[in-house]
Amino acid sequence: MSTTPRTARGTRTRARLVAAAEEVFGSLGYHDASIVKITEEAGVGLGTFYLYFEGKQAIFDEVVEDLNRRVRHAMTEAARAAGNRIDAERAGFRAFFRFTAEHPALYRIIRQAEFVSPGALRMHYTRIVNGYVEGLKAAREAGDIREMDVDTVAWALMGIGEMLGMRWVLWNKEADTEAGAVAEIPEAEFEEMMRFIERGMAPVAPGKGAGE
Amino acid sequence: MSTTPRTARGTRTRARLVAAAEEVFGSLGYHDASIVKITEEAGVGLGTFYLYFEGKQAIFDEVVEDLNRRVRHAMTEAARAAGNRIDAERAGFRAFFRFTAEHPALYRIIRQAEFVSPGALRMHYTRIVNGYVEGLKAAREAGDIREMDVDTVAWALMGIGEMLGMRWVLWNKEADTEAGAVAEIPEAEFEEMMRFIERGMAPVAPGKGAGE
Amino acid sequence: MSTTPRTARGTRTRARLVAAAEEVFGSLGYHDASIVKITEEAGVGLGTFYLYFEGKQAIFDEVVEDLNRRVRHAMTEAARAAGNRIDAERAGFRAFFRFTAEHPALYRIIRQAEFVSPGALRMHYTRIVNGYVEGLKAAREAGDIREMDVDTVAWALMGIGEMLGMRWVLWNKEADTEAGAVAEIPEAEFEEMMRFIERGMAPVAPGKGAGE
Amino acid sequence: MSTTPRTARGTRTRARLVAAAEEVFGSLGYHDASIVKITEEAGVGLGTFYLYFEGKQAIFDEVVEDLNRRVRHAMTEAARAAGNRIDAERAGFRAFFRFTAEHPALYRIIRQAEFVSPGALRMHYTRIVNGYVEGLKAAREAGDIREMDVDTVAWALMGIGEMLGMRWVLWNKEADTEAGAVAEIPEAEFEEMMRFIERGMAPVAPGKGAGE
DNA sequence: GATGAATGAGTATTCATTCAT
DNA sequence: AATGAATGAATACTCATTCAT
Numbered sequence: 001m002s003t004t005p006r007t008a009r010g011t012r013t014r015a016r017l018v019a020a021a022e023e024v025f026g027s028l029g030y031h032d033a034s035i036v037k038i039t040e041e042a043g044v045g046l047g048t049f050y051l052y053f054e055g056k057q058a059i060f061d062e063v064v065e066d067l068n069r070r071v072r073h074a075m076t077e078a079a080r081a082a083g084n085r086i087d088a089e090r091a092g093f094r095a096f097f098r099f100t101a102e103h104p105a106l107y108r109i110i111r112q113a114e115f116v117s118p119g120a121l122r123m124h125y126t127r128i129v130n131g132y133v134e135g136l137k138a139a140r141e142a143g144d145i146r147e148m149d150v151d152t153v154a155w156a157l158m159g160i161g162e163m164l165g166m167r168w169v170l171w172n173k174e175a176d177t178e179a180g181a182v183a184e185i186p187e188a189e190f191e192e193m194m195r196f197i198e199r200g201m202a203p204v205a206p207g208k209g210a211g212e
Numbered sequence: 213m214s215t216t217p218r219t220a221r222g223t224r225t226r227a228r229l230v231a232a233a234e235e236v237f238g239s240l241g242y243h244d245a246s247i248v249k250i251t252e253e254a255g256v257g258l259g260t261f262y263l264y265f266e267g268k269q270a271i272f273d274e275v276v277e278d279l280n281r282r283v284r285h286a287m288t289e290a291a292r293a294a295g296n297r298i299d300a301e302r303a304g305f306r307a308f309f310r311f312t313a314e315h316p317a318l319y320r321i322i323r324q325a326e327f328v329s330p331g332a333l334r335m336h337y338t339r340i341v342n343g344y345v346e347g348l349k350a351a352r353e354a355g356d357i358r359e360m361d362v363d364t365v366a367w368a369l370m371g372i373g374e375m376l377g378m379r380w381v382l383w384n385k386e387a388d389t390e391a392g393a394v395a396e397i398p399e400a401e402f403e404e405m406m407r408f409i410e411r412g413m414a415p416v417a418p419g420k421g422a423g424e
Numbered sequence: 425m426s427t428t429p430r431t432a433r434g435t436r437t438r439a440r441l442v443a444a445a446e447e448v449f450g451s452l453g454y455h456d457a458s459i460v461k462i463t464e465e466a467g468v469g470l471g472t473f474y475l476y477f478e479g480k481q482a483i484f485d486e487v488v489e490d491l492n493r494r495v496r497h498a499m500t501e502a503a504r505a506a507g508n509r510i511d512a513e514r515a516g517f518r519a520f521f522r523f524t525a526e527h528p529a530l531y532r533i534i535r536q537a538e539f540v541s542p543g544a545l546r547m548h549y550t551r552i553v554n555g556y557v558e559g560l561k562a563a564r565e566a567g568d569i570r571e572m573d574v575d576t577v578a579w580a581l582m583g584i585g586e587m588l589g590m591r592w593v594l595w596n597k598e599a600d601t602e603a604g605a606v607a608e609i610p611e612a613e614f615e616e617m618m619r620f621i622e623r624g625m626a627p628v629a630p631g632k633g634a635g636e
Numbered sequence: 637m638s639t640t641p642r643t644a645r646g647t648r649t650r651a652r653l654v655a656a657a658e659e660v661f662g663s664l665g666y667h668d669a670s671i672v673k674i675t676e677e678a679g680v681g682l683g684t685f686y687l688y689f690e691g692k693q694a695i696f697d698e699v700v701e702d703l704n705r706r707v708r709h710a711m712t713e714a715a716r717a718a719g720n721r722i723d724a725e726r727a728g729f730r731a732f733f734r735f736t737a738e739h740p741a742l743y744r745i746i747r748q749a750e751f752v753s754p755g756a757l758r759m760h761y762t763r764i765v766n767g768y769v770e771g772l773k774a775a776r777e778a779g780d781i782r783e784m785d786v787d788t789v790a791w792a793l794m795g796i797g798e799m800l801g802m803r804w805v806l807w808n809k810e811a812d813t814e815a816g817a818v819a820e821i822p823e824a825e826f827e828e829m830m831r832f833i834e835r836g837m838a839p840v841a842p843g844k845g846a847g848e
Numbered sequence: 849g850a851t852g853a854a855t856g857a858g859t860a861t862t863c864a865t866t867c868a869t
Numbered sequence: 870a871a872t873g874a875a876t877g878a879a880t881a882c883t884c885a886t887t888c889a890t
Contacts, residue, residue, distance in 0.1 A: 152408070
């Protein structure tokens with residue numbers, strides 16, 4: 001997207017800008033983030049920004065894209081490392097929360113995107129949901145979960161993740177946690193949420209219902 | 213909030229401003245909404261605005277408060293009208309989606325609030341969730357749903373509602389629907405979502421599991 | 425053009441801006457003239473500018489329009505005051521030079537207009553030329569000048585006026601004249617120019633040729 | 637002017653830059669012409685520009701100088717080829733218009749120069765006028781034209797040429813002429829203009845007045 | 849000789865807010 | 870109560886110029 005650097009130095013500079021933008025968008029929000037603030041954070045001159053990005057929106061889109069790629073990567077890696085299918089699912093979910101806990105900017109940025117870049121917003125959710133859909137389809141075929149409209153359920157999972165993540169990460173009950181500290185996911189609540197989800201998807205087969 | 217009008221005329225003016233603000237914030241977003249645009253939409257002079265509101269944030273908070281009150285009212289009314297507890301739950305949910313479909317501004321406005329007015333954002337979700345919590349507690353006591361951490365589940369429901377609402381209302385599959393048309397909630401998906409939720413909450417008792 | 429003020433105060437402010445713009449455009453040129461400089465010269469706040477003008481171009485066009493109206497006014501007034509037709513012509517020409525001597529900005533501004541506002545440029549020349557054309561037609565009908573394509577001749581007169589005006593006003597031989605001093609039109613050269621023009625237009629009739 | 641290349645390759649590069657600058661200045665105007673655009677048009681790297689020119693003004697001056705040299709060359713060549721003095725004069729004028737028709741950039745560039753490079757502007761007009769002065773002096777001595785202040789008349793001719801040229805070349809009545817097409821000088825108007833000029837200069841001697 | 853990454857001063861424009869009427 | 874003229878801080882973006890490679 002935007003202009004691609006032609007030298008190694010340029011590549012470094014561009015990457016520094018994206019990192020700085022994530023930081024600044026995350027803490028100030030899109031509108032209060034200014035290009036100057038981003039370039040200062042990145043330690044480059046103002047004009048340099050326009051060497052690599054067409055404007056504020058362009059770098060915003062790129063930050064969303066970048067975070068999206070990384071959160072999905074974290075999720076698939078975690079799932080892959082898990083033993084069986086049901087553990088994989090939990091691992092993926094946990095990775096999602098861990099990532100957002102470490103990158104609260106993700107929420108803040110995404111939730112801004114409605115007016116800033118609707119396309120980026122939709123892309124972000126859709127890609128993650130697609131990951132869920134794949135997983136659910138496989139599980140369904142394996143008989144691990146019941147017959148159901150995986151699409152609707154996948155979006156529901158996305159909603160659960162977003163809302164609980166917001167609650168845990170952004171509204172960190174111990175609001176007095178010093179800034180910068182990574183929010184801890186409350187294990188008990190996470191488990192409660194997972195059980196709720198698993199009951200909702202449990203296969204029909206009597207005796208092995210997730211309800212117990 | 214802000215200044216209260218002393219005359220009937222003043223009350224009307226103030227109300228016109230709130231209505232205009234809902235419209236403008238909803239279609240333009242907080243930052244692109246300007247006070248001039250709001251006053252023009254309201255058909256009053258620019259200076260008049262500051263007679264009733266301390267500033268842009270103040271009217272934003274009021275709009276959020278107003279929408280929140282109305283959506284909750286719609287939900288409780290619908291639930292009250294229902295026959296039994298399980299129907300009440302569905303009715304409430306359906307009312308939520310209907311309201312958001314009729315007021316897409318709600319989403320757009322709320323999702324902006326993260327940086328504009330974090331307090332208003334939290335207030336909005338918390339009040340709705342509290343409504344869920346009350347309902348769930350009663351249902352739990354009646355044995356209609358299982359023993360569980362209703363708090364966590366209530367937030368999960370909030371998340372499901374927000375995400376599916378966004379999907380149905382904002383990303384209206386038939387994007388060619390003429391602007392202004394109220395989005396139709398897809399009944400099949402709504403039912404699928406409700407079943408997912410009900411299975412997640414179904415009481416343990418064998419034989420009456422929501423799973424079937 | 426642009427926004428019209430609704431109050432007397434506004435009208436005054438707007439007029440001050442136009443005057444300031446003439447001054448600043450004239451001494452700095454379009455590109456080095458900044459809105460701040462114009463508003464400072466006018467003694468109003470920066471934002472005030474945008475109350476009355478859509479932008480830099482808009483006020484430029486208005487300045488051209490204004491100067492054009494005034495130079496034509498000066499010319500017709502002078503011509504009207506003259507006794508006979510031949511004197512009227514000279515008087516008009518002289519008024520043109522006097523006006524440009526008093527408003528050197530006219531040249532500087534007009535000559536910039538090629539890229540800034542081609543429409544304004546053309547309008548300026550065309551309106552003045554139209555004045556010449558009217559005069560020449562009347563003179564031709566009265567037999568004061570010969571049969572000829574008055575259009576072409578009128579444009580030629582415009583060119584002569586512009587070039588000699590530029591020479592006299594802008595390149596004021598005594599360049600050491602303190603800035604702000606009004607350039608003096610060299611009478612001898614003016615007369616030489618008028619004779620050249622008059623010979624070019626003189627009626628065919630022998631005996632009354634302007635050539636003698 | 638500026639740095640002189642030391643190699644044949646350098647000479648070519650420099651020439652390409654001047655040509656590109658004529659093109660870019662001509663179509664975009666001084667201020668909207670950027671060094672990048674010039675170097676892109678020339679097909680060289682940005683930094684290369686500063687190898688041969690001190691800055692934007694420097695290349696502008698050079699372009700003016702170059703165009704000036706070429707238009708005068710065209711005029712003297714045409715005049716030399718003509719048989720007698722009166723034909724030489726017409727031929728020179730015609731060459732002037734033809735050149736400007738083929739290089740409309742000339743006008744556009746020159747008319748910008750007022751603030752960009754007043755020296756270049758004056759130089760341009762003065763050199764051409766000097767050519768006229770030489771011709772007029774010779775003609776006067778030969779008795780082909782009357783006694784008169786050739787200086788003033790020469791500037792008048794310059795003005796006529798510039799204004800009618802602008803009219804013919806820039807405002808090409810058939811504006812629908814496809815871009816890039818060379819404007820055709822309207823013969824009838826050209827002749828009318830020449831007759832006007834010739835009458836203005838015609839010798840006193842009765843019987844051979846240009847007036848007939 | 850040639851290049852293009854880096855820079856930051858400069859500028860048009862927007863908009864929340866104040867205040868005299 | 871209502872108005873709208875006035876303000877200036879804030880900000881995205883451009884571009885001539887430098888310089889290390």
